[in-house]
Amino acid sequence: MTQKLLEIINVGKSYGQSAVLSNASLSISEGEFIALVGMSGGGKSTLLRMLAGLEDVSSGDIIQDGIKLEGLNKSARVMFQEDRLLPWMNVLENVMLDKRNREQRAEALQLLKQVELEDYVQQFPTQLSGGQRQRVALARALMAHPRLLLLDEPLGALDALTRGKMQNLIHKVCQNKSITTFLVTHDINEAVRMADRIAIIKNGTIWRTIDNPYRGKESIADKEKEVEISEKILAEILN
Ligand SMILES: Nc1ncnc2c1ncn2[C@@H]1O[C@H](COP(=O)(O)OP(=O)(O)OP(=O)(O)O)[C@@H](O)[C@H]1O
Ligand SMILES: [Mg+2]
Numbered sequence: 674m675t676q677k678l679l680e681i682i683n684v685g686k687s688y689g690q691s692a693v694l695s696n697a698s699l700s701i702s703e704g705e706f707i708a709l710v711g712m713s714g715g716g717k718s719t720l721l722r723m724l725a726g727l728e729d730v731s732s733g734d735i736i737q738d739g740i741k742l743e744g745l746n747k748s749a750r751v752m753f754q755e756d757r758l759l760p761w762m763n764v765l766e767n768v769m770l771d772k773r774n775r776e777q778r779a780e781a782l783q784l785l786k787q788v789e790l791e792d793y794v795q796q797f798p799t800q801l802s803g804g805q806r807q808r809v810a811l812a813r814a815l816m817a818h819p820r821l822l823l824l825d826e827p828l829g830a831l832d833a834l835t836r837g838k839m840q841n842l843i844h845k846v847c848q849n850k851s852i853t854t855f856l857v858t859h860d861i862n863e864a865v866r867m868a869d870r871i872a873i874i875k876n877g878t879i880w881r882t883i884d885n886p887y888r889g890k891e892s893i894a895d896k897e898k899e900v901e902i903s904e905k906i907l908a909e910i911l912n
Pocket of ligand 1: 688693711712713714715716717718719720859
C-alpha cells in the first residue's frame with residue numbers, strides 16, 4: 674500500500690458567519706500528483722492555504738506523516754499565479770536566496786537547467802517573460818526540497834502555448850523528484866493533463882475524486898479517455 678503523506682479529515686473553514694468548507698476529507702499519497710478543481714469561490718485556495726499552514730482550520734484536522742499540522746508547514750512550498758520573485762536579485766540569486774555555499778550554487782544551477790533557464794542565470798526578473806519567471810519560481814520552490822508542492826493556479830496568467838509547455842515541464846520535474854504535488858486550477862483540461870487523480874470541490878466539500886490512469890499517454894484511445902474524464906468532471910461540477 675502506498676504511504677499516505679496527508680490526511681485531510683472533516684476539515685471545515687468559516688470566515689465569520691460564512692462557511693467556506695465543511696467536512697472536507699481527502700487523503701493524498703506520497704508522490705501523488707493531485708489536482709483540485711471546482712467553481713470560483715468554492716474554497717480551493719482556502720484549502721491550499723490550510724495545507725501550507727498559512728491559514729488555520731476551523732474544525733477537523735490536517736495530518737501530515739501522522740502528525741497534526743499546526744502552524745506553518747515547513748515541508749511545503751507554494752507557487753502562486755504571480756511569481757513573487759525579488760526584483761533586485763538576478764535569476765540565480767532568486768533561486769538561492771539565503772543559501773550561498775558552493776554545493777547550493779551547483780544545485781541551483783542544476784535546477785535552472787531542469788527548468789530550461791541555464792542561459793538566463795544573470796538576468797533580472799523584469800528581463801524575463803511570464804513563463805520564464807514562473808520557471809524561476811518553480812526552481813526556487815524546489816531548492817527547498819519540499820515534500821509537498823502546492824500550486825495555486827501557477828499558469829493562470831500565461832498564454833495557451835506557454836501554458837501547455839509549462840504543464841509538461843512541471844509534471845516532468847515533479848515526477849522525477851517524486852514530489853507530492855497539489856495543484857489548484859479552474860482549468861479542467863489542465864487538471865486532466867497533469868494529475869494522477871482529480872478532486873472536485875463542490876458545495877463546500879470534497880465532492881468526489883476521480884482517478885486518471887490516462888494522464889499524459891500518447892495513444893489516441895487514451896487521449897479519448899482523457900477527454901471523457903474531462904467531460905465527466907465538468908458534468909459533476911455543474912450538476
Ligand atoms: N480572508 C478571507 N476573509 C473572508 N472571506 C474569505 C477570505 N478568503 C477567502 N474568503 C472567501 O472564501 C470563499 C472561497 O475563496 P477561495 O479563494 O478559497 O476560492 P477559490 O475556489 O480559490 O476561487 P477562485 O477559483 O476564484 O480562485 C470565497 O467566498 C471568499 O470570498
Ligand atoms: Mg483561488
